[in-house]
Amino acid sequence: MAQPTKTIAEINQRIKKGKAVILTAEEMVDLVRSKGKTAAAKEVDVVTTGTFSPMCSSGMLFNFGQEPPVMKASQVWLNDVPCYAGLAAVDAYLGCTEPRSDDPLNKVHPGRFTYGGGHVIEDLLRGKAVRLKALAYGTDCYPRRELDKSVTLADLKYAQLLNPRNCYQSYNVAVNTGSAVAYTYMGPLKPGMRNANYATAGQLSPLFNDPYLRTIGLGTKIWLGGGTGWVIGAGTQHNPKPARNERGIPLTASGTLMLKGDMKAGMDPKWVRGVSILGYGCSLSVGVGIPIPILDEDMAFFTGVSDADITMPVRDYGHDYQAGINNVLAQPTFEELKSGEIKVNEQTVRTVPLTSYALSLEIAQLLKAKIERGEFLLTEAQERIVSE
Amino acid sequence: MNEIRKIVHLSFSPETSGKPVVCNIIKLYDLCFNILKAHITPREVGEMILEINGLEKAVSDAMDYLKEHGVKITPVGQKIRKDEASCMHCGVCTALCRPRALSVDRATWKVTFDPEKCVACGLCVKVCPVKAMETQLENGTI
Numbered sequence: 001m002a003q004p005t006k007t008i009a010e011i012n013q014r015i016k017k018g019k020a021v022i023l024t025a026e027e028m029v030d031l032v033r034s035k036g037k038t039a040a041a042k043e044v045d046v047v048t049t050g051t052f053s054p055m056c057s058s059g060m061l062f063n064f065g066q067e068p069p070v071m072k073a074s075q076v077w078l079n080d081v082p083c084y085a086g087l088a089a090v091d092a093y094l095g096c097t098e099p100r101s102d103d104p105l106n107k108v109h110p111g112r113f114t115y116g117g118g119h120v121i122e123d124l125l126r127g128k129a130v131r132l133k134a135l136a137y138g139t140d141c142y143p144r145r146e147l148d149k150s151v152t153l154a155d156l157k158y159a160q161l162l163n164p165r166n167c168y169q170s171y172n173v174a175v176n177t178g179s180a181v182a183y184t185y186m187g188p189l190k191p192g193m194r195n196a197n198y199a200t201a202g203q204l205s206p207l208f209n210d211p212y213l214r215t216i217g218l219g220t221k222i223w224l225g226g227g228t229g230w231v232i233g234a235g236t237q238h239n240p241k242p243a244r245n246e247r248g249i250p251l252t253a254s255g256t257l258m259l260k261g262d263m264k265a266g267m268d269p270k271w272v273r274g275v276s277i278l279g280y281g282c283s284l285s286v287g288v289g290i291p292i293p294i295l296d297e298d299m300a301f302f303t304g305v306s307d308a309d310i311t312m313p314v315r316d317y318g319h320d321y322q323a324g325i326n327n328v329l330a331q332p333t334f335e336e337l338k339s340g341e342i343k344v345n346e347q348t349v350r351t352v353p354l355t356s357y358a359l360s361l362e363i364a365q366l367l368k369a370k371i372e373r374g375e376f377l378l379t380e381a382q383e384r385i386v387s388e
Numbered sequence: 389m390n391e392i393r394k395i396v397h398l399s400f401s402p403e404t405s406g407k408p409v410v411c412n413i414i415k416l417y418d419l420c421f422n423i424l425k426a427h428i429t430p431r432e433v434g435e436m437i438l439e440i441n442g443l444e445k446a447v448s449d450a451m452d453y454l455k456e457h458g459v460k461i462t463p464v465g466q467k468i469r470k471d472e473a474s475c476m477h478c479g480v481c482t483a484l485c486r487p488r489a490l491s492v493d494r495a496t497w498k499v500t501f502d503p504e505k506c507v508a509c510g511l512c513v514k515v516c517p518v519k520a521m522e523t524q525l526e527n528g529t530i
Binding site for chain 1: 519
């Protein structure tokens with residue numbers, strides 16, 4: 001490991017004095033390329049990253065408050081979307097992929113999934129009222145059996161985005177070698193590999209800029225959905241020991257983060273969008289920005305990662321993925337994916353992004369501006385997330 | 389005289405949908421067209437989407453001819469709308485847009501919509517995750 005050149009406390013002092021040098025991950029690519037990692041480490045304090053993409057393992061933990069006679073809800077719905085109510089009294093969790101209870105799903109294939117948990121979350125952030133329905137079996141201490149009322153985000157006593165798995169470090173590129181359209185969570189895939197759909201924000205992605213999660217851990221303060229959020233540990237399916245290329249970038253989907261953030265404190269529905277994925281289901285597009293402190297030359301090197309340094313595995317969602325076959329058809333760079341075309345088995349395939357690069361960049365720029373204004377200080381992670 | 393290409397939506401009332409007026413524009417104005425969609429409802433209301441190629445004057449005369457015969461004409465671009473405030477610029481729609489009316493601008497990484505190229509197939513309406521594409525037409529199939 002390289003000699004530390006500065007600490008997070010020193011960076012925060014510079015931010016408070018308005019002297020910190022903040023670059024977006026895109027700007028850092030050019031700086032490291034032109035001046036080298038040693039000079040970049042001296043010059044730059046923080047690199048801001050960003051990503052805006054559907055992240056299906058997301059949801060809202062909420063408390064809707066008692067209305068005497070009090071109740072211990074056992075079944076809860078928001079706008080007819082079922083919530084998980086196996087918690088205390090009036091606590092419940094709404095998952096973003098939960099469809100409305102009367103949704104026809106895939107009975108008429110491909111289903112439209114027009115409204116689900118993610119849409120409820122977006123509606124609440126838009127200030128819209130949603131219908132809360134709760135049923136209870138009744139106890140001596142909690143006699144109420146039923147509650148049916150309209151609530152807004154302001155009416156809820158507590159509402160946190162609580163996302164068990166976000167910010168996947170790398171992801172599959174999806175193609176379909178079959179003979180019929182495959183409607184997947186990676187979007188519709190035309191037969192005969194006529195499109196290749198890819199995700200992540202490449203050189204802007206948080207976990208490509210800190211590939212060994214040296215600075216991102218439990219307690220890292222982040223930009224989440226326009227407000228403030230926190231990393232609260234490794235996400236589900238986090239892979240601590242992925243195969244990597246020579247500069248440490250994982251070759252397949254690997255690291256993940258668990259995030260939380262207060263929906264009542266500055267979140268903006270522009271960055272938390274309910275989405276409908278044709279033939280697949282509902283989800284939530286989440287905007288995340290993570291600041292990376294440039295503590296030493298190694299961190300300057302890592303944040304200097306460019307689209308050309310990142311490769312992603314192409315997999316067949318027409319057959320292999322369903323069957324659990326771990327077969328990689330090609331390993332194009334993110335730069336090639338962005339060019340609009342890649343080669344898979346000698347065939348030229350048109351590439352289609354699912355993560356908004358434009359909005360991911362905007363997040364990195366917004367976080368940069370927030371730090372420059374002294375409104376966002378960095379935090380020290382309290383526990384590391386294993387990544388080797 | 390300029391050769392032009394135009395995509396139009398024609399709607400026919402029950403009184404006009406039974407009459408063969410469209411074929412006349414080939415004979416009378418020497419136009420070439422491609423029928424992208426044609427449909428008559430059980431109530432005999434008809435609709436058709438045509439991609440027309442020909443001299444500018446001839447196309448314009450043919451449009452007048454159709455109007456005189458009771459056909460309502462709307463440029464297809466006006467039948468499809470992109471809600472800029474809602475679009476997340478992800479790019480999913482671009483996978484299915486065959487005429488490439490929807491494309492990702494590689495400089496700004498924003499999704500742009502060119503109504504001139506649109507053939508109103510409606511696939512984007514179906515696939516857009518945030519329903520940012522709206523149409524007054526029936527949706528297509530992949």
